[in-house]
Amino acid sequence: MAKFDSEWVPKSAMTIFAHPDDAEFSCSGTVAKWAGAGCEVTYALITSGNIGTHDVKYTQTSLAVIREQEQRHACEVLGVKHIEFLHHDDGRLVADLVLRRELVHLIRKYKPEVVLCGDPNQLFWGNNRINHPDHRAAALAAVDAIFPCASMELLWPEDGPIHEVHGVYVRDMTFVDTWIDITGTIDLKIKALREHHSQLDDNAGLEDMIRQRSADAGKDHGMTYAEAFRVIRLKGD
Numbered sequence: 001m002a003k004f005d006s007e008w009v010p011k012s013a014m015t016i017f018a019h020p021d022d023a024e025f026s027c028s029g030t031v032a033k034w035a036g037a038g039c040e041v042t043y044a045l046i047t048s049g050n051i052g053t054h055d056v057k058y059t060q061t062s063l064a065v066i067r068e069q070e071q072r073h074a075c076e077v078l079g080v081k082h083i084e085f086l087h088h089d090d091g092r093l094v095a096d097l098v099l100r101r102e103l104v105h106l107i108r109k110y111k112p113e114v115v116l117c118g119d120p121n122q123l124f125w126g127n128n129r130i131n132h133p134d135h136r137a138a139a140l141a142a143v144d145a146i147f148p149c150a151s152m153e154l155l156w157p158e159d160g161p162i163h164e165v166h167g168v169y170v171r172d173m174t175f176v177d178t179w180i181d182i183t184g185t186i187d188l189k190i191k192a193l194r195e196h197h198s199q200l201d202d203n204a205g206l207e208d209m210i211r212q213r214s215a216d217a218g219k220d221h222g223m224t225y226a227e228a229f230r231v232i233r234l235k236g237d
């Protein structure tokens with residue numbers, strides 16, 4: 001299996017997203033598939049989603065505690081080995097040098113062969129939604145940390161020896177070149193999403209939406225269900 005092909009499984013992977021549940025929506029079918037095949041997966045959560053509710057019974061502190069626990073349960077479902085929470089504040093994320101350095105530290109610590117993240121350029125979803133600014137900031141910080149910062153010896157040497165990420169799986173809605181068959185893991189994706197009770201218990205159409213979206217992604221590629229990515233191939237064999 002050639003590197004980055006649809007059925008290729010990296011030895012290690014890291015997801016970098018802004019909020020609990022972002023990785024589940026974006027790539028958890030792939031995460032569960034890879035983890036089940038022996039890939040060591042690390043989740044990097046930049047915020048703990050501490051303003052992600054319209055229910056005023058929560059405080060920012062109590063919501064963060066609940067959402068971190070929900071994320072841990074989702075990761076158990078998916079077979080994720082490590083979770084790192086960076087505890088930035090939800091709704092105020094900026095792709096600054098503090099965040100970039102924290103991500104460099106995690107990339108050097110866990111040495112992922114591939115990173116999965118969002119698309120920093122995605123400003124709108126269709127014609128009725130604005131992409132959350134935290135999603136854009138998280139994605140920009142991720143790609144800036146991957147290249148060039150994590151791989152430069154003279155930059156932040158106290159954050160560990162350099163590491164070169166081989167590929168970046170970007171959840172890009174406008175350009176896609178790699179489809180991962182998640183037919184065997186879509187049930188785990190839905191189960192992991194359901195662990196985010198504070199976000200999704202009211203979402204009666206969740207399962208149908210995930211199945212429809214995944215079916216649409218796979219239909220031209222002989223897959224019942226798929227997740228689609230733009231893969232940035234930084235390092236070949």
Ligand SMILES: [Zn+2]
Nearest residue numbers: 018019022132
């Ligand atoms: Zn989000």
